[in-house]
Amino acid sequence: MKGFKFIDSHTHILPGMDDGAKNVEESEQIIYALKEQGVEKIFLTSHYYSHKESVDKFLQRRKKSFQELKPILDQYNMKYRLGAEIYAIPAIFNYANLDDLCIEGTNLLLLEMSSPKSDPEHELNLIQEIYSRYSVAIVLAHVDRYPFMLKQKTMNKFAQLEVYMQLNLDFLNKGFITKQKYFKYIKQGYIQFLGTDCHRKTDINISKIQEYRSQLEAKLTVKELQNIR
Numbered sequence: 001m002k003g004f005k006f007i008d009s010h011t012h013i014l015p016g017m018d019d020g021a022k023n024v025e026e027s028e029q030i031i032y033a034l035k036e037q038g039v040e041k042i043f044l045t046s047h048y049y050s051h052k053e054s055v056d057k058f059l060q061r062r063k064k065s066f067q068e069l070k071p072i073l074d075q076y077n078m079k080y081r082l083g084a085e086i087y088a089i090p091a092i093f094n095y096a097n098l099d100d101l102c103i104e105g106t107n108l109l110l111l112e113m114s115s116p117k118s119d120p121e122h123e124l125n126l127i128q129e130i131y132s133r134y135s136v137a138i139v140l141a142h143v144d145r146y147p148f149m150l151k152q153k154t155m156n157k158f159a160q161l162e163v164y165m166q167l168n169l170d171f172l173n174k175g176f177i178t179k180q181k182y183f184k185y186i187k188q189g190y191i192q193f194l195g196t197d198c199h200r201k202t203d204i205n206i207s208k209i210q211e212y213r214s215q216l217e218a219k220l221t222v223k224e225l226q227n228i229r
């Protein structure tokens with residue numbers, strides 16, 4: 001073991017918030033499974049859709065859900081930061097301030113690009129627009145879900161905009177070439193965050209964290225692992 005501390009930076013564990021954990025019992029089961037596999041810290045990143053709900057309304061719901069979950073987090077000694085996964089559509093510009101959606105204590109905004117089939121130029125423009133209006137730093141969620149990110153040229157364009165990137169651990173289940181590509185991106189320093197993006201207690205990824213960690217530790221150097229937060 002290389003002492004790799006894995007922070008799950010993308011989860012849907014807050015109860016009743018989205019298509020993730022349905023209730024606090026399910027949240028507890030997920031937290032138990034994560035803790036069992038050595039996860040010490042999680043980001044609570046419920047979906048936020050700006051065309052469906054105001055930021056204030058979302059924050060009110062999140063506060064209530066978090067109050068329910070807090071005793072469980074304490075019971076399992078699970079460290080956490082509140083956050084959100086923001087869907088990248090122009091409706092977010094209806095809000096003067098996105099600070100409260102950032103990962104707690106940071107200016108990091110976890111942004112989900114609109115579609116795996118979208119034109120990367122469209123996504124790049126939206127990111128530029130966000131940067132021109134708000135003082136946030138974008139973390140692109142699950143970059144492994146977007147086939148256009150497999151092109152090094154496209155990846156470079158995103159990196160040039162100074163966005164951070166998050167990979168879902170199940171990229172390790174993909175084909176050899178795809179997997180190699182993402183390992184290359186990690187080695188190039190493009191990936192700073194990893195996550196399970198876990199939704200339900202039945203998510204297969206939850207039970208495979210140790211296996212994923214072993215694969216990462218086998219392929220990456222200590223220094224490369226340290227580049228991941």
Ligand SMILES: [Fe+2]
Binds near residue numbers: 010011012085197
């Ligand atoms: Fe997600």
